[in-house]
Amino acid sequence: MSLGEILRSIFINIRENKTKVFLTTLGIIVGSLTIVLVMAIGNGSQASVEEQFKRLNVGTLYIMPAFGRKKASLKLGIDDMEAIAEEVASISKVSMVINGNANINFYGKSTSSFVTGVMADYNGINNLELEYGEFISEDHSNERFAVIGYELAKLLFEDEEISNPVGEKIIINGKRFEIIGVLKYLGNSERGFNPDEGVFIPYEVAQRYITGKNPGPMIMTLAKDINHIDSAIDEITTVLQKRYGDKSDQFMIRDAGSSLESARNSARTMTLMLLSVATVVLIVGGIGIMNVLFVSVKERTKEIGILKAIGARRKDILRIFLLEAIIISAIGGILGIILSMAAMPILNYFNVRAINTMFGYLLAFGFSVLIGTFFGYYPAAKAASLRPIDALNYE
Incomplete structure (x- = not known):
């Protein structure tokens, strides 16, 4: 199967299961949103520390x-x-x-x-x-x-x-x-x-x-x-x-100098702690993707059998389900990033200093895709390993 056919199959399935896909991506959306906001607040804290000490000589x-x-x-x-x-x-x-x-x-x-x-x-x-x-x-x-x-x-x-x-x-x-x-x-x-x-x-x-x-x-x-x-x-x-x-x-x-470094370390520690919370949220979202893909494999077992019967290779089936997981998680990551931009005025309203950076966006998107790839691989491999005769006889 060509890449175009694989992508067409994926988007048809996403379009026909919009509600299920949206609920699946909620964990990814929240996780990526949290990562961006945590990085932004961490950057704001670091900037505040630097400004607080900038008038002091290091000595x-x-x-x-x-x-x-x-x-x-x-x-x-x-x-x-x-x-x-x-x-x-x-x-x-x-x-x-x-x-x-x-x-x-x-x-x-x-x-x-x-x-x-x-x-x-x-x-x-x-x-x-x-x-x-x-x-x-x-x-x-x-x-x-x-x-x-x-x-x-x-x-x-x-x-x-x-x-x-x-x-x-x-x-x-x-x-x-x-x-x-x-x-x-x-x-x-x-x-x-x-x-x-x-x-x-x-x-x-x-x-x-x-x-x-x-x-x-x-x-x-x-x-x-x-x-x-x-x-x-x-x-x-x-x-x-x-x-x-x-x-x-x-x-x-x-x-x-030591006071400045201590304040920097405190800001970094808080950022890492919050980042770990965001990572846990993303992992939970990834488990949700894996569960949904397992259900999808069950629902589409006959479809998999037909695809294999007409010549689809094992790696084609693997690509279909793996790319579907990656696309779903990528969509969740992008939506989370967009929501984080909308959340910035709310943080400013509550006098929480936050500075968004491209690194924060890339980190959130990268984590989302990585989680989708990691948790999507096993269901995709499970689908690819089905024998055509078993798949066609599946009730």
Whole structure:
């Protein structure tokens, strides 16, 4: 039999059994749809992670109180930062950082915002870009100056005819602060803090008016380059041990590179887990195809006998049923991909970031065809192995 005759026979059978074929493909449709969406959500998670860390230098190191210490009585201070700056040769920048919440007011508009007290090197470590003005510098260390995030600026000044709010005064916890800069829009947050909605003020001013001296500050440093990260960690550990002895274990050192890799691994693990679920769905769909083909072989036993009697070879019968399984699964894969495209606006509505890629489409389609081929082969081989005389006498 020619390929054209085989395909004609297949499409006639599909057309005459549309409902059965549709129900057979449901598992494949759902499986391929799931694969595309899982890959898209995984890509969205990866992109979010990359964006979250893109403003940080890979050599950024955090020195902070260790987690899980019930009696962590020690707190980092400016003298610790100065010791690290003087004794650690592997770093190029260092800054104290302290966080707190405050009420922000501007002519009747009020909001609660995250406030970060920083020093001059903070921006050099974090690579924050400014829409207007300048960032906190050494000249501002004891002054009530503020740099505000883009979203906070929009909230406070949206009804004002102000394109550049630098020089305006805002009230933070009852104290008047002058705006000296506005950050460019970032669209991401890190460690629970969204710079777009936050305020940056000088470190000592934050201690005096916002946080007091009770909250535990953090020290941020920047290694000279990626090759100095390990040596910087070792040197900082030595400084802490020299200053605090056995109690130095109340502090820990984290690097941005490991945090980034950890976040990437978490996103990959979640994607693989969901992908395995999609694979199970496809396998169930493949079993459905196999069952339907077994029924089809039974129903078409006499047809198989007639085809063999008029000269159809064993491989022709094998091709008919195997290609039918592949075509059914391919149709299911294509329908699943189309439905995934339609599902994207729904994901966006629920603020789930998903990025479709050609690889996701090809993976879903490839899996669908592979499942159809794998589970379709045995029924096809069973049909091809029927003897003509048995098939013709089958009741």
